[in-house]
Amino acid sequence: MTARVPAASTSAGGAGTSRTVRVVRTVLVALGVALIGLGGWVLTDTVDPNRYGGLLLWLVGSVVVHDAVLAPVVAVVSLLARRAGRRVPAAVFAVVQAAVVVGAIFSLVVVPEIVAKARGPKNDTVLPFDYGLRLAVLWAVIALLTAAVVALYLARRRQKVRPSTDQV
């Protein structure tokens, strides 16, 4: 209702602001185009042209894996979870969701290490740990911490509720 919308600061900033914005934008675009050009030149200068196809495939593949696989899965899972968790207190739901996200991101970083270790590192000092076991331990720790935080939250909420009901 009484939103402090600073629309005024952007629209009523006058010619000065918009000129600054225009100058900054022009400089950034020029800089960006120049740097992309430099990157392209470095690439053509140092990489064999018969590697371009593979590189392009991996570039396109990176976007496809994220935008067409990872992100839709996250969107759908998040929607399912929100629907299923409608009756769960908001804070509890947020804590559990955050815990799953943290565990998932760790898995994303650690699973390639497990694969690389299984394929055989170049020497024994590369990837020295049992990453699978450590990841499992991490998930267990996350689960325990989450349970503890949720239990603490619920206990405190009950405590807050009880005195008032006692008085009534």
Next chain:
Amino acid sequence: MRRLLYEARRTASSPNRNARSATVFGRLLGAAFVVCLLTGLYSHFLQEPLDGMRFPTSPVWLYQVSQGVHITAGIACIPLLLAKLHSVFPQLFQYPPIKHPVDVLERASIALFVAATILQLVTGLLNTYQWYPWPFPFKQVHFALSFVIIGSLAIHIAVKLPLITRYWRSRDSYDADGRFVEPSAELDGARAAFVGESEATAELARFRAVRDADATRRDRDAHAAPPAPARGLTGRLTRWIDSAHEVDREPGRARVSRRGFFAAAGVATGGVVALTAGQSFAPLAPLNAFAPRQRGLGPNDFPINRTAAAAQVLETAMDPDWRLDVVVGGVATSFTLATLRGFDGADERLPIACVEGWSQTGAWRGVRLVDLLAAAGAPTERRLRLTSLEKKGGYRVTEMGPEYAADPRTLVALELNGEPLSIDHGYPARMIAPGRPGVLQTKWLSSIEVLS
């Protein structure tokens, strides 16, 4: 098409996915990218200096820290990038996809930016454990992509500048109830159109619900018939998605959800840093759970990058006739291992800092390079060409700037951590200079040529 994009965007939308989240994570990611670029450039020029470039040899840990920061910031970028992409994902389905020819450039620059960034982080991470499953050279592509990323980032910032300034501060982004304040149609036409359509749909749904309830009541009175089920799969799916989004309309719940999102991104970023940075930074070493390297592990209590077997020096390095040649003006002076051991032994604590991020400080013992050059009648303050016994490899022959040659801390090392060098660490002799990348600390030294 319009319907499809609208539904996709609606399915993907959530209170966490807005321009404020995008601004917050964009800022952090932008800062991390600049740190990676600068530390990366430093590392690049150390390895491939332009003519006349000189580098500081003090503090000795300069490269250890700069490259440790490079890798650690890169790892921190993984959760930050995911959070950033999560914030903006519904934008992928904006309608109309392209309003103006400039939009083609904008969307192309974002596609390039996202592709290059994901690839850079994935290949960079895998490179830290020497795994190269892609069909292109890592080093050259990593270097070239870094410019493409910063360039497309600059264009992206230019395009989004009004939105970024609009949502720079939290108090300008949410109303008194904690509801996200949508951008004006002028700032983000596609989003405004989408929000307008969403509200219309919600209004229509409420209207239908009321009407159906009325109809049901009437029907029940008349025929006691059950309420009409949703028509078709699409109708049911749409209604289901609606019901899932219902909770987001409560501002209190949306605020908690948002806090959860930021907390998750913060904990994930802090967590991956804390549990991997121990490979580069001593204070975090006890927390090192997931890094590809462990300090203190290996022969001489030191990790190895390239083994003697891989470098094919198992025989040549153990040859009792091994000599180290110091070549000045075409004239070679040969030093046997016994002669080198006969010099006044010098001790230095210097780090090996690998390009792949891990580093460790060792106690080195050997001959000071300045003493060795003097013994060969060579001037100091000259550029040197170092040759290793290894059969092949990009670093078999390297050059070392005069600043390292003249630094009294630079050693031709014979011992590490109180033991003779292990063959995997460069037996019989290796170079160790302050502030240089590990690949340039030539192992299995064969000759040192003084360049004019």
